[in-house]
Amino acid sequence: MRKSIIRLIAAVAAFAFVLPLTGCLQPVSLDECGFVISIGVDRGKEKKFYYTFALQRPLSEQNVKDEGGAIALSSEGESIFEAINEMEGNVPYSLNFSRTNFLIFSRETAEAGDIEELVSTSFDALKIRTSAVILVSEGNASEFIGGMYANNDANISKLQSALMLDEKKTGMVTVMSVSRLLEACSDARFDYCSAYGVYDGDIVTDTEQKKSESEGKNPLEDVKIGDRAGGLKSSITGAAIFSGYKMTGVLTRYETMLLNMVTGAFRTGVVTFPYKDGDSTVSVLLSLKKRSISVNEDLTGEAAIMLTAAVHEKDASVPDDEIDAWLTGELAGIIADDMLRVFLKCRSADSDAMRFGTGAVKLFRSAEEWDAFSWKERYRDFLPEFRVTIENTDKYLNENMQ
Amino acid sequence: MKLRQGRIGLFAGTALAALSLFTCGVFSIDPKTAYANGNSTYLSLPLAVIISLSALIPAMLVLNWKRVGLNGLFTYAFGKVGGIVAAVILSVSFVWAAAKPMTEFLLVLTRLVYDGVPYMRIVLYILPVTVFIAWKGFESVGRLALIFSGLILISVAAAALSASPEFAAYRLYPLPSGNADFFKTAFSGSVFFLPPLAALLVNEEGLGGVKNVRKTLAAAAFISAAAIGLVQFALALIYPHRVLSGLLMPLYRINFLSLRQSYALRLDKLFIMVWLLGCVISCAYLIYSASYLLTKTFSARDVTPAVLTVSAAVFFLVTAEFSENYARAEAVGSFFSRFGSLFALIPPLLAAAVGSIKLKKESRL
Structure with a gap:
C-alpha cells in the first residue's frame, strides 16, 4: 500500500516535472505579428523601391462588416529589409511573411528585371513560401493592391482564391508560383509568365453601390453604359510573358487562353467567335482533351491540341446543320492560326512561354549536351506547326437524345 | 554490466535500420554533387543501398562461423590494437552518418521554420533528447522506431502525393545514362548506408544472433x-536537377508548386517535425551503436561514458557548421563525401578477409 502511494506520488511528480519542458521555441503571441498577405513593389521616389504590404486584419475584426479585410502599409527602401525596418518602427507588431500569397510588381520594375533581386535573396530570410504567386500590374502595384482590397470584403480568403477561380472557369488567366519562376530561370527549359492586371478607379464597387443604396441613391448612378460595375477595381487582363527574370511582353486574355492550351494548363472556357467573317457570332465552350508538343533536331516541331467544343449560344442566322462542320473545320483552323500568332509574339519577346524547351530537352542524353545546345539561343530559329482538332460534344448529345 | 542492449525482434530491427537508411538517404545527400550533371538519385541511391548490403555479406558469413560479434571479429582478425583501430574507424563513420542528417534538419529549422531563433538554441533543444534516447539503449531505440516508422512513412507518402498534381515527366530529362557520374554517386552514396547496416552487425546480440541479423539486413535494405527510390523519383518529377542542386531539403518544399489553398499546403511544418523524429531515432541508433562497439572493444562494463563521448563528437560536428570552424567543417564534409564510405567499408571487409583466412588455417589444423 505504502509502495503504491509512493509510486503514485513519484509518477505525478515526474509528470509535473516533464510538462513544463514541452512548449515552443521563442513563442510569439498572434497579435504581436502582422501577417503580410501581399507585397507590392514599385519604383521609389527617393530610394530604389517603394514597397506596399497588405496585412490581414486580426480575426476578431474580420466579422465587423464595416471594416475592410486588409491593412495597407507602405515604405521606401533600397531593399525590402530596409523598408521592413522602417515600417516596424512605426507599428506595434512585427511583420510576418509566412502567409504571403501574392507578389505584385509594377510593369516598370518587372521590365527592369527587379524581380530577381527580391526573389533570389529575400525569400528564405523572410520565410516567404515559394508557392506565392507573382502578378504584374500595368500601373502602380500599390494602387493595384488597394484595388484588390477596396471592396471592403472582410473575407480575405475569398479574394485570394478569386484568381485561381478565374483560371479554372475561364482559362484566360495564368497563375504560376515563384517556384516556377526559379525553375524557369535556373533551368532554361521554358520561360515564366504571370497574370497581368490593371487598376480601374472608375469601377463602382459592390461596397460603393451598397453605400448609395443605404443613402437612398441610385447605386448605378455613376456607371456609364460600357463601363464595368461591381467586383474589384483591380482585374486581370491577360498575362505578362518573361525572358528569364525580365518581363518582355503582354498577352490579352484570349491570347493567354491559347497559351494555356499549348502548355496544358487550360481546362475550360467560353469564347465568342465571328461566324464565317460575317456579323454573326457563336459562343463556344472549349475544353482541353489532350495536348502534346514535340521538338525535332532541325528546330521544327509540333503542338497537337485536341479540344472538345459545345455551342452555348449562336445567332439565329447561323444554320444548325453547318455548325458541326464549322466547329471541326474552320474554327480549328482559326485557333491554330491564332496559336501560331501568339507563338511568334512570344518568340519576338524572347520568351519560351509555350514551353517548347520541355520538349527539346528530351532529345539529349546528358546534362552537358543539353547545356551545350543552348536552347535559349536556338529558340529564336525555332518554328513549330500547330495542329488543332475539335470534337463537337453537342453532336453526340443530340444524336443520343430522343 | 550496463550495456543497455536488450533484445528486439525482426520487425523492430527492420523498422530501425530502414528508418535510419531512409533518413540518411533522403536528408543527407550533398545536392551540389548529387545533382551536378542531371538527376540519377532515384536509381543510384537504391543501388548504393544494395552495394552497401553486398559489402557486408563477407563479414556476415565469417560471423556465421565465428560467433564473436563484430568487435570480436576485429580483434580476431587484427589483434587487440588493430581491433581497437578498426572499431574506432568504423565508429567515426557512425558519428558522421549520425551528424549529417541532424545538421540538415537543424539548418532547415533555423532558416525556414523558426523565426529569429539561434541555431545553438535549436541544437540544445533537440540533441539532449537524442542523447537520452541513445543512452536508454538499443531496445528503447528499436521500439521507438517500430512505433513511429508507420507515421513517418505515411507523412512522406502524404507529402509526395499532395504534390502529385504538379508532377511533370520533362523534369526527369536528360535521363540517367549510366555513365561515370552515375556509378560515382552510387559508390559515394554508400557512406550513408553502410553505417546503419553495419550497426545491425554491431548489435547482433540484441537482434538474437547472426541469422536474425541477416534477415533484418535484407528486409531493411x-x-x-x-x-528512397520512390521519394527521389517524386522529387525528380517536381524539381529539375539544376533547381535541386541549390535547394535545402527539397522534400520539405515538395508541394510548394501547388497553388491550391488546401490543408496540404500547410502540412509541411507538421511533416518536418515527424521527419525530425525519424532523424532523432536514427541519430540515437548510430550513437548507441558506436558507443556499444567502443565499449565492447575496450572491455568496459558501462556504455554511458562511450555514449557521452560519441555524443560530444556528434555535437561538435553538428555545431561546426555554425561556428568559426565552418571552413574546416566544409573541408571535412567534402572529404567524407568522397572517401567516407571507405571508413565503413574497409574495417568489416578487411576483417572478414583476414578472419576467413585464419578460420581456414584453424580448420586445417
Whole structure:
C-alpha cells in the first residue's frame, strides 16, 4: 500500500516535472505579428523601391462588416529589409511573411528585371513560401493592391482564391508560383509568365453601390453604359510573358487562353467567335482533351491540341446543320492560326512561354549536351506547326437524345 | 554490466535500420554533387543501398562461423590494437552518418521554420533528447522506431502525393545514362548506408544472433531502397536537377508548386517535425551503436561514458557548421563525401578477409 502511494506520488511528480519542458521555441503571441498577405513593389521616389504590404486584419475584426479585410502599409527602401525596418518602427507588431500569397510588381520594375533581386535573396530570410504567386500590374502595384482590397470584403480568403477561380472557369488567366519562376530561370527549359492586371478607379464597387443604396441613391448612378460595375477595381487582363527574370511582353486574355492550351494548363472556357467573317457570332465552350508538343533536331516541331467544343449560344442566322462542320473545320483552323500568332509574339519577346524547351530537352542524353545546345539561343530559329482538332460534344448529345 | 542492449525482434530491427537508411538517404545527400550533371538519385541511391548490403555479406558469413560479434571479429582478425583501430574507424563513420542528417534538419529549422531563433538554441533543444534516447539503449531505440516508422512513412507518402498534381515527366530529362557520374554517386552514396547496416552487425546480440541479423539486413535494405527510390523519383518529377542542386531539403518544399489553398499546403511544418523524429531515432541508433562497439572493444562494463563521448563528437560536428570552424567543417564534409564510405567499408571487409583466412588455417589444423 505504502509502495503504491509512493509510486503514485513519484509518477505525478515526474509528470509535473516533464510538462513544463514541452512548449515552443521563442513563442510569439498572434497579435504581436502582422501577417503580410501581399507585397507590392514599385519604383521609389527617393530610394530604389517603394514597397506596399497588405496585412490581414486580426480575426476578431474580420466579422465587423464595416471594416475592410486588409491593412495597407507602405515604405521606401533600397531593399525590402530596409523598408521592413522602417515600417516596424512605426507599428506595434512585427511583420510576418509566412502567409504571403501574392507578389505584385509594377510593369516598370518587372521590365527592369527587379524581380530577381527580391526573389533570389529575400525569400528564405523572410520565410516567404515559394508557392506565392507573382502578378504584374500595368500601373502602380500599390494602387493595384488597394484595388484588390477596396471592396471592403472582410473575407480575405475569398479574394485570394478569386484568381485561381478565374483560371479554372475561364482559362484566360495564368497563375504560376515563384517556384516556377526559379525553375524557369535556373533551368532554361521554358520561360515564366504571370497574370497581368490593371487598376480601374472608375469601377463602382459592390461596397460603393451598397453605400448609395443605404443613402437612398441610385447605386448605378455613376456607371456609364460600357463601363464595368461591381467586383474589384483591380482585374486581370491577360498575362505578362518573361525572358528569364525580365518581363518582355503582354498577352490579352484570349491570347493567354491559347497559351494555356499549348502548355496544358487550360481546362475550360467560353469564347465568342465571328461566324464565317460575317456579323454573326457563336459562343463556344472549349475544353482541353489532350495536348502534346514535340521538338525535332532541325528546330521544327509540333503542338497537337485536341479540344472538345459545345455551342452555348449562336445567332439565329447561323444554320444548325453547318455548325458541326464549322466547329471541326474552320474554327480549328482559326485557333491554330491564332496559336501560331501568339507563338511568334512570344518568340519576338524572347520568351519560351509555350514551353517548347520541355520538349527539346528530351532529345539529349546528358546534362552537358543539353547545356551545350543552348536552347535559349536556338529558340529564336525555332518554328513549330500547330495542329488543332475539335470534337463537337453537342453532336453526340443530340444524336443520343430522343 | 550496463550495456543497455536488450533484445528486439525482426520487425523492430527492420523498422530501425530502414528508418535510419531512409533518413540518411533522403536528408543527407550533398545536392551540389548529387545533382551536378542531371538527376540519377532515384536509381543510384537504391543501388548504393544494395552495394552497401553486398559489402557486408563477407563479414556476415565469417560471423556465421565465428560467433564473436563484430568487435570480436576485429580483434580476431587484427589483434587487440588493430581491433581497437578498426572499431574506432568504423565508429567515426557512425558519428558522421549520425551528424549529417541532424545538421540538415537543424539548418532547415533555423532558416525556414523558426523565426529569429539561434541555431545553438535549436541544437540544445533537440540533441539532449537524442542523447537520452541513445543512452536508454538499443531496445528503447528499436521500439521507438517500430512505433513511429508507420507515421513517418505515411507523412512522406502524404507529402509526395499532395504534390502529385504538379508532377511533370520533362523534369526527369536528360535521363540517367549510366555513365561515370552515375556509378560515382552510387559508390559515394554508400557512406550513408553502410553505417546503419553495419550497426545491425554491431548489435547482433540484441537482434538474437547472426541469422536474425541477416534477415533484418535484407528486409531493411530492400524496403529502404524502394522507399528512397520512390521519394527521389517524386522529387525528380517536381524539381529539375539544376533547381535541386541549390535547394535545402527539397522534400520539405515538395508541394510548394501547388497553388491550391488546401490543408496540404500547410502540412509541411507538421511533416518536418515527424521527419525530425525519424532523424532523432536514427541519430540515437548510430550513437548507441558506436558507443556499444567502443565499449565492447575496450572491455568496459558501462556504455554511458562511450555514449557521452560519441555524443560530444556528434555535437561538435553538428555545431561546426555554425561556428568559426565552418571552413574546416566544409573541408571535412567534402572529404567524407568522397572517401567516407571507405571508413565503413574497409574495417568489416578487411576483417572478414583476414578472419576467413585464419578460420581456414584453424580448420586445417
